[in-house]
Amino acid sequence: MNQSASIEAARRPELKPMFLLRWEDTQAAYVLLYPEGVVKLNPTAAEILRRCDGQRTVGELTEELRALFSETPERVEQGVQKFLEVSYAKGWIRDRA
Amino acid sequence: MPKDGSGIALDGQGRPLWLVLELTYRCPLKCVWCNNPLDFQRYTSQELSTEEWKDVLRQARTLGSLQLGFSGGEPMLRDDLEELVGYADSLGFYTNLITSGIGLTETRLRALKEAGLKQIQLSLQSADRRLTNELTGARAHDIKLDVAARIKAHGFPMVLNVPVVRQNIDQVERILAMAESIGVDYLEFANIQYYNWALLNRDELLPSRAQIEHAEAVVQAARERLGQSMTIYFVIPDYYEGRPKACMNGWGTIHLTIAPDGAALPCQEVRVIEGLEFPTVREKSLAWIWNDSPLFRKFRGDEWMKEPCRSCSEKEKDFGGCRCQAFLLTGDAANADPACSRSPHHHVITQAIDASHSPERPKRPLIRRLRDAVSTEL
Numbered sequence: 001m002n003q004s005a006s007i008e009a010a011r012r013p014e015l016k017p018m019f020l021l022r023w024e025d026t027q028a029a030y031v032l033l034y035p036e037g038v039v040k041l042n043p044t045a046a047e048i049l050r051r052c053d054g055q056r057t058v059g060e061l062t063e064e065l066r067a068l069f070s071e072t073p074e075r076v077e078q079g080v081q082k083f084l085e086v087s088y089a090k091g092w093i094r095d096r097a
Numbered sequence: 098m099p100k101d102g103s104g105i106a107l108d109g110q111g112r113p114l115w116l117v118l119e120l121t122y123r124c125p126l127k128c129v130w131c132n133n134p135l136d137f138q139r140y141t142s143q144e145l146s147t148e149e150w151k152d153v154l155r156q157a158r159t160l161g162s163l164q165l166g167f168s169g170g171e172p173m174l175r176d177d178l179e180e181l182v183g184y185a186d187s188l189g190f191y192t193n194l195i196t197s198g199i200g201l202t203e204t205r206l207r208a209l210k211e212a213g214l215k216q217i218q219l220s221l222q223s224a225d226r227r228l229t230n231e232l233t234g235a236r237a238h239d240i241k242l243d244v245a246a247r248i249k250a251h252g253f254p255m256v257l258n259v260p261v262v263r264q265n266i267d268q269v270e271r272i273l274a275m276a277e278s279i280g281v282d283y284l285e286f287a288n289i290q291y292y293n294w295a296l297l298n299r300d301e302l303l304p305s306r307a308q309i310e311h312a313e314a315v316v317q318a319a320r321e322r323l324g325q326s327m328t329i330y331f332v333i334p335d336y337y338e339g340r341p342k343a344c345m346n347g348w349g350t351i352h353l354t355i356a357p358d359g360a361a362l363p364c365q366e367v368r369v370i371e372g373l374e375f376p377t378v379r380e381k382s383l384a385w386i387w388n389d390s391p392l393f394r395k396f397r398g399d400e401w402m403k404e405p406c407r408s409c410s411e412k413e414k415d416f417g418g419c420r421c422q423a424f425l426l427t428g429d430a431a432n433a434d435p436a437c438s439r440s441p442h443h444h445v446i447t448q449a450i451d452a453s454h455s456p457e458r459p460k461r462p463l464i465r466r467l468r469d470a471v472s473t474e475l
């Protein structure tokens with residue numbers, strides 16, 4: 001397995017306009033709402049997605065996540081990489097033009 | 098409208114995540130497959146008021162509803178639609194409008210945007226004017242195309258819903274091209290489901306297996322070609338799958354429909370099942386209806402199942418299929434959906450397919466969704 005980062009640090013992901021990310025009391029979680037769907041996010045996923053604002057780079061948001069979680073920097077990076085990959089693939093996020 | 102396979106990735110944990118308000122059954126169109134009740138006109142005098150709808154919205158949010166569809170009938174016929182959308186948005190709903198497009202003027206489109214509407218689902222019936230107008234019983238085609246362009250111009254995410262029947266299924270390729278040029282985000286080919294007006298017209302509407310296979314192949318090729326730019330759904334033609342649809346993701350699990358008269362229903366077709374009582378929000382709280390009413394408990398979970406579902410390994414995936422279809426075609430809503438090849442009643446489906454494509458079958462005119470087109474009371 002190639003462990004190196006596959007999503008470059010300089011990219012600036014942002015939530016696509018039709019997606020709505022917000023806290024939902026009845027689920028005690030962040031939810032992602034979009035046409036035809038609802039996804040409940042676990043705390044890590046929510047922290048990553050909240051930072052996909054088209055301002056922060058992947059590098060910057062990874063740094064912030066490292067400060068937030070107690071796991072090793074490598075594991076946090078892996079987690080971020082994996083989640084961003086999924087989010088791009090699912091079409092939740094895109095690169096800021 | 099919520100469909101199976103629509104990508105609900107959130108387990109509701111017993112909450113009505115998906116709320117559909119059928120604001121009215123009134124409609125300027127007369128689609129020959131309309132799934133509204135045959136006696137739709139009976140409900141006009143009983144429609145909930147604006148304040149009553151707002152109360153429904155408040156109660157549903159408390160119960161945990163997140164996705165909201167305004168449907169009908171034609172929701173544009175309610176002149177309080179903008180007010181209801183605005184109110185729903187302020188409560189935190191993700192608001193969808195499900196419309197034929199008729200009545201969606203520029204002024205109202207702008208007002209809906211301002212009210213916070215998130216998404217629009219527009220129905221389109223074919224790629225050519227003559228056929229759309231024939232199937233809907235009105236000069237609707239050009240209006241719909243104009244509305245589609247304006248929906249995109251206002252920046253709404255857009256679902257194009259195409260009800261699929263024998264008459265339009267061979268146009269899948271052309272409809273795909275139209276959707277692409279409009280800039281549709283989600284294209285949904287909905288093999289129609291045979292209740293109410295659709296069931297009346299089934300012999301004339303049911304596509305052939307060859308037609309469905311061709312359409313599926315075209316859709317698959319388009320998916321590969323288009324990638325992420327347009328998501329294409331192909332709602333399963335359960336008559337041909339030998340597999341039932343996972344109807345509503347299970348009875349009373351995540352879906353809640355409120356009919357124009359305030360009846361709270363596990364799905365919008367359920368009043369076809371005889372012998373059930375349908376409580377309304379005028380009489381009871383939504384919490385009681387959802388959690389405790391005999392209606393919502395009737396087919397929740399799998400206690401109610403009979404064989405072959407009871408001991409079947411698929412029951413957690415398809416929940417035994419659709420209760421309405423089981424009732425309409427086998428006489429007992431607790432039977433397996435006859436669309437399932439393991440159902441002892443599956444022959445009613447295969448016979449219906451054979452009969453509808455038999456060269457000896459006398460051709461019948463299509464029955465349009467019109468007041469008093471059929472008699473529902475004797």
Ligand SMILES: C[S@@+](CC[C@H](N)C(=O)[O-])C[C@H]1O[C@@H](n2cnc3c(N)ncnc32)[C@H](O)[C@@H]1O
Pocket residue numbers: 098124130131132133168169170171172195196197198218219220258259260287288289290291292295
């Ligand atoms: C009943 S309509 C109400 C909203 C609006 N009048 C419209 O046609 O879009 C809701 C959706 O159901 C679809 N529909 C109607 N009859 C159907 C049937 N028998 N099976 C599947 N979908 C159906 C319509 O195409 C539409 O997208």
Ligand code: SF4
Pocket residue numbers: 124125126127128130131132133169170171197466
């Ligand atoms: S399916 Fe057709 S007839 Fe039925 S409510 Fe929608 S537009 Fe009207």
Ligand code: SF4
Pocket residue numbers: 341405406407409410411412413415416417418433434437438439440
């Ligand atoms: S027997 Fe019942 S549970 Fe099994 S596949 Fe058929 S409908 Fe589903």
